[in-house]
Amino acid sequence: MIKHRLLIILGCVCLALSLEAQNNKLLNSPSRKLQLAEFAIANLYVDEVDEDKLVEEAIISMLEELDPHSTYSNPEEVRKLNEPLQGNFDGIGIQFNMVTDTLFVIQPVSGGPSEKAGILAGDRIIEVNDTVIAGVKMSTEDVMRRLRGKRGTEVNVKIQRRGVKELLPFTITRDKIPVYSLDASYMVDDCIGYIRINRFAATTGKEFVDALHRLQKEGMKDLILDLQGNGGGYLNAAIELADQFLGRKELIVYTEGRRNPRAEFDAKGDGDFLDGRLVVLVDEFSASASEIVTGAIQDWDRGVVVGRRTFGKGLVQRPIDLPDGSMIRLTVARYYTPSGRCIQKPYESVEEYNRDLIDRYNRGEMLSADSIHFPDSLRYKTLRLGRTVYGGGGIMPDYFVPVDTTMYTDYYLALRDKGAIVQQNLKWVDAYRAEWLKQYKDFRHFDREFEITPAMLEELKALGKTLGAEYKEEEYQAALSLIKAQLKALIARDLWDMSEYFQVINRLSGSMNKAIELLGKPDEEFLKR
Numbered sequence: 001m002i003k004h005r006l007l008i009i010l011g012c013v014c015l016a017l018s019l020e021a022q023n024n025k026l027l028n029s030p031s032r033k034l035q036l037a038e039f040a041i042a043n044l045y046v047d048e049v050d051e052d053k054l055v056e057e058a059i060i061s062m063l064e065e066l067d068p069h070s071t072y073s074n075p076e077e078v079r080k081l082n083e084p085l086q087g088n089f090d091g092i093g094i095q096f097n098m099v100t101d102t103l104f105v106i107q108p109v110s111g112g113p114s115e116k117a118g119i120l121a122g123d124r125i126i127e128v129n130d131t132v133i134a135g136v137k138m139s140t141e142d143v144m145r146r147l148r149g150k151r152g153t154e155v156n157v158k159i160q161r162r163g164v165k166e167l168l169p170f171t172i173t174r175d176k177i178p179v180y181s182l183d184a185s186y187m188v189d190d191c192i193g194y195i196r197i198n199r200f201a202a203t204t205g206k207e208f209v210d211a212l213h214r215l216q217k218e219g220m221k222d223l224i225l226d227l228q229g230n231g232g233g234y235l236n237a238a239i240e241l242a243d244q245f246l247g248r249k250e251l252i253v254y255t256e257g258r259r260n261p262r263a264e265f266d267a268k269g270d271g272d273f274l275d276g277r278l279v280v281l282v283d284e285f286s287a288s289a290s291e292i293v294t295g296a297i298q299d300w301d302r303g304v305v306v307g308r309r310t311f312g313k314g315l316v317q318r319p320i321d322l323p324d325g326s327m328i329r330l331t332v333a334r335y336y337t338p339s340g341r342c343i344q345k346p347y348e349s350v351e352e353y354n355r356d357l358i359d360r361y362n363r364g365e366m367l368s369a370d371s372i373h374f375p376d377s378l379r380y381k382t383l384r385l386g387r388t389v390y391g392g393g394g395i396m397p398d399y400f401v402p403v404d405t406t407m408y409t410d411y412y413l414a415l416r417d418k419g420a421i422v423q424q425n426l427k428w429v430d431a432y433r434a435e436w437l438k439q440y441k442d443f444r445h446f447d448r449e450f451e452i453t454p455a456m457l458e459e460l461k462a463l464g465k466t467l468g469a470e471y472k473e474e475e476y477q478a479a480l481s482l483i484k485a486q487l488k489a490l491i492a493r494d495l496w497d498m499s500e501y502f503q504v505i506n507r508l509s510g511s512m513n514k515a516i517e518l519l520g521k522p523d524e525e526f527l528k529r
Contacts, residue, residue, distance in 0.1 A: 034058070052324075059328065067331050068353045069315045075325030091148040092155060093177045094119065097426060102126075102134045103143055104426055106494050109177055117172045119159065121494070122430050126167055127158035134160075149174050162430060178203070181233070184226075184502040185211035192519055193220035194512075196502060197241075200233030200289035205240035212244070212272055222277040224515045225293075228307060232288025235265075235316070242296045244271035245278060245303070250338070252296045255316050257333030277526055278303030279515040282397060284357055284366070287311035288335075294395045295337030301384040301527055304518055305397040307511045308366060312356075312394035314343025337391075339380040345393030369400035385527060399518070401510045407482040409475035415483070420464040425490040428456070436495060443492060443500045450491070452484040460487070482508060 038058070042051045056072065063070045073081060093112025097104050103125040108115040126134045128146045147155060153174050158167040181201040188194050193215035197204060212223075232238075235253075242252045248269025256262045280294050280303055291310045297303045316333040335343045347353040364371040378392040390396050415421050440446035460483070461471055476483075485508050493501035506512045518526060 056326075063328070063330075064350065067315060068347050068350050069313065069317055069329070070331045071317075071329050073327050073329070078325060078327045089148065089177055089179060090151045090174050091144075091177045092119075092157075092172045092174055094147075096125075097422065098140055098143070101137050104430070106426075107497075112177055113172050113175045117170045119170060119172070120161065122162055122433055124160040125157050126160050127156075129156050151175050180207060181237075182207040182211055184499040185215060186499045186503050187215060187218050187220060188224065188516060190219055191221040192224065192516065193218075193222070194224045194226065194502070194506070196226035196228075198230055200230070200237035200241070202234065202237070204233070204237040208241055208244065209272060216272075220276070222279075222519045223273060224279045224281065224512070224519075225303075226281045226512075227286045227290040227294060228281050228283045228511065229285045230287070230290040231285060231311075232290055232313065235289060235292070238289035238292040239265050242293045243267045244273050245297060246271065246300055247274065250296075250300055252338070253292045254336050254338075255333040256336065257316070257331075260316075260333040263333075277519060277523070279518055280305045281511045281515060282307040282310050282395065283511070284308050284311060284360065284394075286395075287313040291343045291395050292335060292337075295341065295343060298389060298395060298398065299338040299341075299380075299382050301382045301387065304399065304515075304527060305395060306399045306514050306518070307397045307401050308403070309360075309372065309396050310394040312343060312345030314345075337395075339383060339389065341378075341380050341389065341391030343391075343394065366403040367405075368402060372396070387527075399514055401514050404508075404510055407479045407508075409472070409479045411469065411472045411475035412479035412482060414469035415460070415464045418464070418467040418469050420460060420467050420469055421483070421486060422490070423467075424460045424463050425487060425494070429491060429494045433495065436491075440495075443496050443503070446492060446495070447500075447503065450488060452487050456487070457483070 038051075038055065041049060041054065056074070059072050063072055092114045093109035094114045095106040095109070097106055105114075105119060105121055105123045105125065107121050108119050124134065126132065128143075131146065133143055133146065149155060151174055155172050155174060157170050157172060159170060161168055179201070181197055181199045181204045183196040183198045185193070185195045193212075195208065195211050195215070197208065212220075215223075239252050246252065246267035246269070248267060250267045250269070252265045252267055254262055254264040278297065280297055282290065282294055282305060286294065286307075287310060291312075291314065294305055294310065298305050314335040315331045316335060317329040318332045320328040320330055322328065337343065345353075345356065360366060374390040374392060374396075378390050380389050380391055381387065382389055387398075436446070436450075440450060461476075465471060485505055489501045489504035492504050
C-alpha cells in the first residue's frame with residue numbers, strides 16, 4: 001500500500017514538473033516575447049499608436065525573412081486575389097477600355113447584365129449613378145469600383161451612342177460575371193488544335209474540356225497547349241489539366257516540406273486526350289501550376305515542350321485566414337516533378353530573386369540556349385525514353401525559341417506604350433464596326449481578305465506624333481509586320497473575340513511556328529531531340 005502511494009505521489013510530482021516546464025517554455029517562447037512587446041507599445045508608449053498597423057507591419061517584416069512567396073494580404077487584397085481564381089465576380093459584365101478619359105465598351109459579356117439591358121459594343125459610359133466619369137481623369141480602379149457591386153443591386157448609367165444625339169439612360173441589375181481562364185481555342189489546320197490558358201482557376205478544368213471536345217468535333221488530332229505568360233493558380237486545376245493527358249497511376253507532382261510529409265498526386269487515366277500528339281508552349285513568365293503541368297508532360301515523355309526556361313516557382317503556399325479577413329500565404333512545402341526535379345529556383349535574397357529575369361536577359365539566356373548551363377547534379381532522366389532534363393529552377397524546354405527583339409524597336413514601343421495603337425484601333429472599330437461586319441460575313445473571310453492599308457498606317461503615325469511617339473523611318477519599317485499584325489488582331493478581337501485575336505497574332509510567334517513544324521514530323525521523330 002505504501003509503495004502504491006509513493007508511486008502516485010511520484011507521478012503527481014512528475015506531472016507538476018512537466019506542467020511547470022511547459023508553462024516556462026510557453027512564457028519564454030518567441031511568440032510570448034512578441035506579444036509582450038506589442039502589449040507594452042500599445043499600452044505604455046508615450047504617443048497614441050495604430051495597433052492594427054503595428055501588427056500588420058510586424059507580420060510583413062517576419063514573412064520577408066522567409067522566402068519571396070510567403071506574403072501577407074489585407075482583407076481588400078484577399079478579395080481581389082480570389083476573384084480571378086474563383087471564376088466569377090459581381091458586376092455589370094462588359095469588356096472595356098479607357099480611351100482619353102472615357103470608358104469605351106469593347107463588348108458586353110454574352111448573356112450578362114449589360115447585354116440584357118441593351119448596352120452595345122462601341123457605347124461610351126458617360127455617367128454612373130449621376131456621377132460623370134468621362135473626361136475627369138478617373139482611374140480604372142475607381143471606375144470599376146462604381147460599376148461593381150453586390151448581385152441583385154442596380155446601377156444607373158448614361159450612354160453616348162454613335163449616331164444618337166442625346167445621352168441614353170440604362171438601369172443595369174448586377175449579377176455574377178464569369179471570369180474565364182481560357183483565352184483562346186481554335187483549329188490551326190485540319191488536324192491541329194490550339195488552346196491557350198491564362199491562369200489555373202476553379203473553372204479551368206471544365207473550360208479546357210469543353211474547348212477540347214469542340215475542337216475534337218472539328219477534327220483535331222494533335223494539340224498545341226499554350227501556357228506562355230501563365231503565372232499559375234490552383235494546384236487542383238493543374239492536376240485536373242495534367243489528368244487529361246497522362247495514364248492511370250502516373251505521378252503528376254509531389255510535394256514535401258519540413259512539417260509536411262511527401263504527398264503524391266496521380267493521374268486517374270480517364271482523360272480525354274491520352275493519345276494525340278501534344279506540344280506545350282512556355283516562356284519565362286510561365287510559373288507554378290504551369291510548371292507542374294509542363295514538368296509532368298515532359299517527364300513522362302507525353303509531349304514536347306517549346307519556348308524558353310520557365311520562371312521557377314515551386315513553393316507551396318498554405319493560406320492562413322486571420323480573424324479580420326486578412327490572410328497569410330505561408331510556404332509549407334516544395335513542388336517536385338515526377339522524375340524528382342525541384343521546380344523552385346534559388347532565392348538567396350528577395351532583391352536577387354526579383355532581378356532574376358533581367359539577369360537572364362543580360363546573360364543572353366533569352367537569345368541563346370548556349371548561355372544556359374546546368375551542373376551535372378541537376379541532370380535527370382525522363383521516365384519512358386530516358387531523355388535528359390534538368391532541375392534547379394524552372395522547366396527547360398525541349399526546343400528553345402529565342403525572344404525576337406528585331407521588331408520591338410523604340411518607335412514601336414513608343415506607339416504601344418503611349419496608347420497610339422489601342423486608341424487608333426478603337427477609333428476604327430467605332431467608325432467601321434457595322435460596315436466591316438457586313439462586308440466580312442465571318443472571321444474566316446476577314447482573316448483572308450482584310451488588310452491594314454497605307455492610309456490606316458498614316459493615321460496611326462499621325463496619332464502617334466500627337467501622343468509623343470517620334471517617327472523614325474528605319475525603326476518603323478523594322479516593326480511594320482508587327483504593327484500591322486497587332487492592329488488586325490485587335491480589330492478581330494473587337495469584332496469577334498480573343499480566339500480570333502490569337503489566330504492573327506500567333507502567326508508571328510516563333511514558338512507557335514516551331515510547334516507546327518514539329519507536329520508536321522512523322523510520329524517516330526516527334527519526341528526525338
